[in-house]
Every structure is written in structure tokens, then in C-alpha cells.
Amino acid sequence: MxxxxxxxxxxxxxxxxxxxxxxxxxxxxxxxxxASPVNLKKPDLDLCNVCYQLTGQTINQLLNIILNGAVVGGCNELCGLLNASEAIDVACNLVCDLVGIKEFIAAIEKADLDPVYMCEILKACKVxxxxxxxxxxxxxxxxxxxxxxxxxxxxxxxxxxxxxxxxxxxxxxxxxxxxxxxxxxxxxxxxxxxxxxxxxxxxxxxxxxxxxxxxxxxxxxxxxxxxxxxxxxxxxxxxxxxxxxxxxxxxxx
The missing domain is CATH 2.60.40.10 (Immunoglobulins)
Structure with a gap:
């Protein structure tokens, strides 16, 4: 599929x-x-949707970056390694900063390319x-x-x-x-x-x-x-x- x-x-x-x-x-x-693009500046930001759309697009890239041994000191460095648009970079930093770089990397590794499960691990989406x-x-x-x-x-x-x-x-x-x-x-x-x-x-x-x-x-x-x-x-x-x-x-x- x-x-x-x-x-x-x-x-x-x-x-x-x-x-x-x-x-x-x-x-x-x-x-x-x-049913409409996410506005990252809205005060009532839908973090679950942002996380899902982000991971659905980038979880494979993020996992490869980590598995290839890239040295990252923070969210900005990790998200900066993505081959993605500026909107994706902003969303990546947003989600990563909210949970912390260690938790973000751990969730990527544990999720095994499942964006919904990753966002649940990060507590961005309800279980x-x-x-x-x-x-x-x-x-x-x-x-x-x-x-x-x-x-x-x-x-x-x-x-x-x-x-x-x-x-x-x-x-x-x-x-x-x-x-x-x-x-x-x-x-x-x-x-x-x-x-x-x-x-x-x-x-x-x-x-x-x-x-x-x-x-x-x-x-x-x-x-x-x-x-x-x-x-x-x-x-x-x-x-x-x-x-x-x-x-x-x-x-x-």
C-alpha cells in the first residue's frame, strides 16, 4: 500500500x-x-494533527538520520538535517522542542515508522x-x-x-x-x-x-x-x- x-x-x-x-x-x-492546512501561529494549535502530518512525511528520514549516526545537539540541528520544506522544519522544531530532543529521538526509534504510535508516545495524540x-x-x-x-x-x-x-x-x-x-x-x-x-x-x-x-x-x-x-x-x-x-x-x- x-x-x-x-x-x-x-x-x-x-x-x-x-x-x-x-x-x-x-x-x-x-x-x-x-480539512485545512495547519496554522502554526494559532493559539489553539492542534498538536496531534501537526505531529501526525510531520511524522507521516519525515519519520523515515528522521530514523535514517539517527541510524546513520548523525551527531545532533538539539532539535534545531536534527530538524535542519531534513530534506524538507520550511513548513516541515518549523513543525519538526515545534514538536521536538515541546518534548525535548532525547524524548523525540527515543520516540522515533520506538515507533518503527508508525506516525500515529509515535505521536501517542510523545503524548501529542490521545490514547x-x-x-x-x-x-x-x-x-x-x-x-x-x-x-x-x-x-x-x-x-x-x-x-x-x-x-x-x-x-x-x-x-x-x-x-x-x-x-x-x-x-x-x-x-x-x-x-x-x-x-x-x-x-x-x-x-x-x-x-x-x-x-x-x-x-x-x-x-x-x-x-x-x-x-x-x-x-x-x-x-x-x-x-x-x-x-x-x-x-x-x-x-x-
Whole structure:
């Protein structure tokens, strides 16, 4: 599975993106879950989201830096070794400074490339292992269209006890078997009913080869809601629920 997470923004991979993620809780509020870039200057900074986006983009780099024996005296030095944007450097320093360089390095080593688990180790994201989430509906519209069609995917679910920090992940089983998937951080939620919307762009847009060609045929889709990273073997990880759907590409570009 190809997991691509853009730091401080939404997942965009092979034409797949998260367009909206909101829920109505028992108080009738509507909140957006990570549906806009993080503003690091906001006083109510969402540290869990910042940590998740940061680690999803850089945890492999950070681990390699540490394993290669780089000598770092502080957060600024470690984050400065990243081959990343200025926004990533700022986020790296922010999270590292909050926990301390020793704790930051220890979490990177222990997390074993699992961004959710790392952020839980750093106490940036809440741990709750008694949670649940049951999918009540999973819809894809339209049901068919030519390559280039924008498909809307929506999952509705309920939680009786609330959830831990986890992920909502979509995997598209393509005709040519090219991996197309994406996901969204699902921060710890109170009991209630929730809806997450995704947008799937099927316009061929290959910046490098190979890429998804969106050939004619049936495309099966799997939706997963997870505590922790989907598929992780680390503590605080489990599959809450899964659902499937499909759409058809009727003509190629």
C-alpha cells in the first residue's frame, strides 16, 4: 500500500484527496477534522494533527538520520538535517522542542515508522483503547463515468464509547493494479455520529512513471476505520470497521 501524507495539509495521491471531514456530535456541533492546512501561529494549535502530518512525511528520514549516526545537539540541528520544506522544519522544531530532543529521538526509534504510535508516545495524540466505530453507510457517487470523473466517497459511522486516535483510510483496487490509496487522521472522538467525505480524481496526471492510467473497468474500494495506524501491530491499534463499494470507468482519456 502506498501511503502518502503531505505535511501540514491533506493527503493527495494519484488524484485522491480528502475534500471534507466533519461530524455532528451529540451537541449538534459541526467540526472539521484536518480539512485545512495547519496554522502554526494559532493559539489553539492542534498538536496531534501537526505531529501526525510531520511524522507521516519525515519519520523515515528522521530514523535514517539517527541510524546513520548523525551527531545532533538539539532539535534545531536534527530538524535542519531534513530534506524538507520550511513548513516541515518549523513543525519538526515545534514538536521536538515541546518534548525535548532525547524524548523525540527515543520516540522515533520506538515507533518503527508508525506516525500515529509515535505521536501517542510523545503524548501529542490521545490514547483510548476502549473505543469503537461502526460504519452505517458507505456511498460512492456517481456510480460510473469516463476517466476524468470526480467521484465523491462518503462514510457515515457511529461510535458508542468514542474513539482513540486513528485513521480513516481508503484503498482503491485499480484495474491495472497500480496502488491508489489515501487516509486522514481521525483524532479521538466523543460518542456520536460522524461523516467523512473524500474526493477521488480520476484524471490522468502523471508527474512520473509508472502512474495510474484509469483504464475502463470496475474499481472496487475498501474503506477502513482504525484505532491507531491501519494495519499497525503496535499497541493502541485495531481495526474498528470496514466497508466496501465500487464504481466504473466507462471510457478512457
Amino acid at each position: 502506498m501511503n502518502v501524507v503531505l505535511a501540514l495539509a491533506l493527503v493527495v495521491c494519484c488524484g485522491f484527496s480528502i475534500s471534507q471531514a466533519k461530524y455532528d456530535d451529540k451537541h449538534g456541533r459541526q467540526l472539521t477534522l484536518g 483510548f483503547d476502549e473505543g469503537d466505530a461502526n460504519i452505517t453507510a458507505f456511498t460512492i457517487t456517481p456510480k460510473q463515468g469516463p476517466a476524468g470523473t470526480e467521484f465523491q466517497l462518503e462514510v457515515d459511522f457511529k461510535t458508542k464509547n468514542g474513539t482513540g486516535t486513528g485513521e480513516a483510510v481508503i484503498e482503491v483496487h485499480t484495474v491495472d493494479h497500480f496502488p491508489v490509496d489515501g487516509g486522514q487522521l481521525m483524532e479521538s472522538l466523543d460518542p456520536g455520529s460522524y461523516s467523512i467525505k473524500f474526493t477521488l480524481q480520476t484524471q490522468k496526471n502523471c508527474q512520473q512513471e509508472p502512474c495510474e492510467m484509469w483504464e475502463k473497468g470496475i474499481y472496487n474500494v475498501t474503506m477502513r476505520l482504525c484505532n491507531g495506524e491501519c494495519g499497525s501491530k503496535h499497541p493502541h491499534s485495531q481495526l474498528y470497521d470496514t466497508a466496501t463499494g465500487s464504481f466504473q470507468i466507462t471510457a478512457e482519456d
